[in-house]
Amino acid sequence: MKPDHLSNHIIHDAIQKGATDVHFSPEEVDVTIHFRINGYRWFYKRIPLTDYQTLLSYYKFTSGMDIAENRIPQDGTIPVSINHDAYHLRLSTLPLTSTESLAIRILPKNKSPTINELFLFPRQTESLLSWIQNKAGIILFTGPTGSGKSSTMFALMKEAIKRYGYQTISLEDPIERDVDQILQVQVNEKAGFSYDVGLKAALRHDPDIITVGEVRDEATAQFAFRAALTGHLVLTTVHAKNAHGTIERLLEMGLTKTELHQTIIGIAAQQLIPLSKTLQEQRGYSRLAIAELLEGESLTRSIKGFPPENNSHFHTFHQLRRKAYAYGYSTQSY
Incomplete structure (x- = not known):
């Protein structure tokens, strides 16, 4: 699956389930994805480490981060549209031994409570x-x-x-x-x-x-x-x-x-x-x-x-x- 399609799939599912955050936790051969829903962290699924590396590069490039830099934390934002609703994805990376972890905060662009x-x-x-x-x-x-x-x-x-x-x-x-x-x-x-x-x-x-x-x-x-x-x-x-x-x-x-x-x-x-x-x-x-x-x-x-x-x-x-x-x-x- 292309990285943009994989991203849309994950973010769409996160929004449908009412998640505020998506956490990517790399392991030796795959990556565990969790959603934070109502303050609790729930397992979503695993994806191969190779797919995650491609997805991470896509996120870093799209959000304006330095793709070549993996020794220091970075952050960025990406505007997305899911089911005709606009959102901002606030991304944060954290360097690990051989790769980087990723956390995404999902922020509705126009929906805000009084x-x-x-x-x-x-x-x-x-x-x-x-x-x-x-x-x-x-x-x-x-x-x-x-x-x-x-x-x-x-x-x-x-x-x-x-x-x-x-x-x-x-x-x-x-x-x-x-x-x-x-x-x-x-x-x-x-x-x-x-x-x-x-x-x-x-x-x-x-x-x-x-x-x-x-x-x-x-x-x-x-x-x-x-x-x-x-x-x-x-x-x-x-x-x-x-x-x-x-x-x-x-x-x-x-x-x-x-x-x-x-x-x-x-x-x-x-x-x-x-x-x-x-x-x-x-x-x-x-x-x-x-x-x-x-x-x-x-x-x-x-x-x-x-x-x-x-x-x-x-x-x-x-x-x-x-x-x-x-x-x-x-x-x-x-």
Whole structure:
């Protein structure tokens, strides 16, 4: 089978099964393919190693990677159309002893849920919507890969544009989906166009909202917080284990407690949980988000170094999961 046909076959099956990711794991003579569905990794099939090598070369060439380079990780994107629906494939390679592994994230190009469709508990949506009433400050989203934090950030940003007509600039690496009424800027670290450089350029375009795909380092963190201090609403993601851990992560990046106190509007640490069959039919999704929300008094105490678990206004992931199960919303007990 030609590599483009093999690719279409695999991606088509992945989309039909509701997969968000495809994993290729090379072994001695063949390659195991897994799909990630509803957060779990499921075996799909095996293909010969020779077929995989041809497919890998096709993917690397099509996505703009260096075909000859197999000693360092690479990433790229490919636009595809499956059953008349448009998708972006975000590819990532990892060098192994004699070949490379490959992971593909499947991103719908035009399908994106609204902020009202993302969360299991409506009050959490209401809290996020109250945050975008602020004209300056920073809103942070955190959670593991695949938790939906970027989807939440974009949904909230689109709602802000709808309600308030904000001029919005988004710095992304890579651009995952096209969004109307947003100036989307592709960050290119290899070419010297970093988040830091992009942020400086974005400020010259008189934005109301700036989104940063991810605060990865001290320089980007410092600049994002300075943008918030100078009268802009900044939305960004940070890698941390939970809401309070986000505070610790930012302090590690060199920000002061005073800067955090003056700029942070709220922190949403997010997880996805599986829904009961009844709720799946009602909401049209197999998983929805729950979030630890740090705001107000809980946020102030967390910045001072006091974990928020003892604050009655703060709900931990454990409490939210138990609540979801008790209400019959989720299929998992805790």
